[in-house]
Amino acid sequence: MLPVMLQLYNLREELAQDFEGTLQKTAEIGYKYVELAGLYGKTPGEFKAGLDKAGLSAISAHVPYRNMLADPEKVIGDYIGLGCKYIAIPYLNDEDRSTGSNYEEVKKSIARLGEITNKLGAVLLYHNHDFEFKQYNGKYALDDLYDSIPASLLQTEIDTCWANIGGVNPSEYIRKYSGRAPVVHLKDFYLPDGITPENMYELIGLAKKADANAKDGFEFRAVGYGKQDIPSIIKASVDAGASWVVVEQDRPSSGKTPLECARDSLNYLNSLK
Numbered sequence: 015m016l017p018v019m020l021q022l023y024n025l026r027e028e029l030a031q032d033f034e035g036t037l038q039k040t041a042e043i044g045y046k047y048v049e050l051a052g053l054y055g056k057t058p059g060e061f062k063a064g065l066d067k068a069g070l071s072a073i074s075a076h077v078p079y080r081n082m083l084a085d086p087e088k089v090i091g092d093y094i095g096l097g098c099k100y101i102a103i104p105y106l107n108d109e110d111r112s113t114g115s116n117y118e119e120v121k122k123s124i125a126r127l128g129e130i131t132n133k134l135g136a137v138l139l140y141h142n143h144d145f146e147f148k149q150y151n152g153k154y155a156l157d158d159l160y161d162s163i164p165a166s167l168l169q170t171e172i173d174t175c176w177a178n179i180g181g182v183n184p185s186e187y188i189r190k191y192s193g194r195a196p197v198v199h200l201k202d203f204y205l206p207d208g209i210t211p212e213n214m215y216e217l218i219g220l221a222k223k224a225d226a227n228a229k230d231g232f233e234f235r236a237v238g239y240g241k242q243d244i245p246s247i248i249k250a251s252v253d254a255g256a257s258w259v260v261v262e263q264d265r266p267s268s269g270k271t272p273l274e275c276a277r278d279s280l281n282y283l284n285s286l287k
Contacts, residue, residue, distance in 0.1 A: 015248070015283065015284075015286060015287045016248065016251060016252065016256060016257065016258060016259045017046075017047060017257075017258055017259075018045070018047065018258075018259055018260070018261060018280065018283055019045075019047040019048055019049045019073050019074065019197075019258055019259070019260045019261070020040060020045045020047070020048050020049070020260070020261050020276055020280075021048075021049045021051060021076075021199070021260050021261065021262040022040075022048050022049065022050055022051055023051035023052075023076070023262065023264070024261070024262060024263050024264070024272050024275070024276055025040065025272050025273065025276070026051065026052075026054075027272070028272060028273065029054045030054055030055075033054055033056065033064055034064050034067065034068070036273075037064050037065060037067070037068035037070060038067075038068045039273055040068065040070065040273070040276070041068045041069050041070055043273065043276060043277040043280060044277070044280050044281075044284070045070065045276070045280060046069070046070065046071065047070070047071050047072075047073050047258070048065070048070050048071070048072055048073070049072070049073060049074045049075065049076065049102075049197075049260050049262075050072050050074070050075035050076065050093065050096070050098065051075070051076045051104070052076075058092045058093075058095055058096055061096060062095070062096050062097070065096070065097075071097055072093075072096045072097045072098050073097070073098060073099055073100065073258060074098050074099065074100035074101070074102055074139070074171075074197055074258070074260075075093040075096070075098045075100070075101055075102065076102050076103075076104035076141060077089060077090070077093060077101055077102070077103070077104070078103075078104065078105070079103045079105075079106060079110065079120075079123075079124070079127075080107070082101075082103075082127050083123060083127070086126075086127060086130045087130060087134065090127070090130060090131055090134055090136070091134055093136075094134050094135060094136050098136060099136055099137065100136060100137050100138075100139050100169075100171070100196065100197055101131050101136050101137070101138055101139065102138075102139035102140065102141045102171045102197070103124065103127075103138070103139070103140050103141065104141045105141070105143065106120065111145055111146075111155070112146070112148060112150040112155035112158065112159075113145075113148065113155075117150075121159060121162045121163060124138070124140070124159075124163060124167075124168060125162075125163045125164075125167050125168070128163065128166075128167030128168050129167060132166070132167065137169055137196065138167065138168050138169065139168070139169050139170065139171040139196070139197060140156075140159060140160075140168055140169075140170065140171060141171040141173055141199065142156050142171075142172060142173050142176055142177065142180075143173065143176045143180075144176045144179045144180040146159070146180070147177070147180030147181055147182065154180075154182075160191070160194070165193070165194045169194050169195070169196055169197075170191045170194050170195045170196075170197075171195075171196075171197045171198070171199060171260075172184070172187060172188050172191065172195060172198055172199065173199040173201055173262070174188075174198065174199060174200060174201055174242060174247050175199070175201035175202065175203050175234070175242070176201075178203075178241075178242065179203075179205075184242065184243075184247050184250070185243065185246045185247050185249070185250035186250070188247065188250040188251055188254050188256075189250050189253060189254050191254060192253065192254040192255055193254070193255050194254075195251065195254040195255065195256050196255070196256055196257045196258065197256065197257065197258045197259075197260060198247070198251045198254075198256050198258070198259050198260070199259075199260045199262050200237045200242075200244065200247065200248075200259050200260060200261055200262070200279075200283075201234065201237070201242075201262045201263065201264075202234070202235040202236065202237045202238060202239055202240030202241070202242045202244065202263070202279075203232065203233065203234050203235055203240045203241060203242070204231070204232070204233050204235050204240045204241055204267075205231060205232045205241065206231040233265070233267045234263045234264050234265050234266075234267055235263070235267050235268070236263060236267070236268070236270075236275045236276075236278035236279045236282065237261055237263075237278075237279035237282055237283060238278075238279065238282030238283070238285075239268070239278065239282070244282070244283075244286075245286060248286065259283075261276060261279040261280065261283070263275050263276070263279065
């Protein structure tokens, strides 16, 4: 079994309310490693102190593309200073996607960010959603992105839920990027057969739209509690040369809290060892 990180976006509301206590509870349920998604109003030094106190290590971080562009060396450097070996672009706004007007320039900018990240001692990743599986120049936009930027400047962070929703087999897609897939997002979900809610990525952090989409029967699930073939995905990750997997559940389900869901995910993964 590959080492497991918890994406702290899962616990965003808890961290905002009780930063140190939530980190401590994360460690108590068994996590040793985390992936960051913001600093919750803390300075890098304060955040690092909280991680150290809880006995947690930050391995990677989701850092908004536009934030990095504004001051690449400082923004990227701050996260590397927290211990992060990987810096992931988590999302692109409408105008920066393959369907927007900036896409070709965005690819050049991502390559430059990759150069800066390398210079500072880390690796740049791209974390997909479902919209990258639209066609662009006769291929998936995500494939175009990776074809346009060399692996030395951009590695993959394949989100297996959104890959599935996007229409590909997650395990096969991970293997497609063997040698370029150091970090894989394990994300499970439930979706009734024959149902395809619109714009499901809008569930991320948008409770009103999440409630609306929930009527379609879609929900994120703890890893091992949904429709994904997790053992197959883990095997594919190992075969592709991945170093880490990440537990991510954008919203809790089954009447449980985010921490309870995180615990269930880790317990399931430990049962596979």
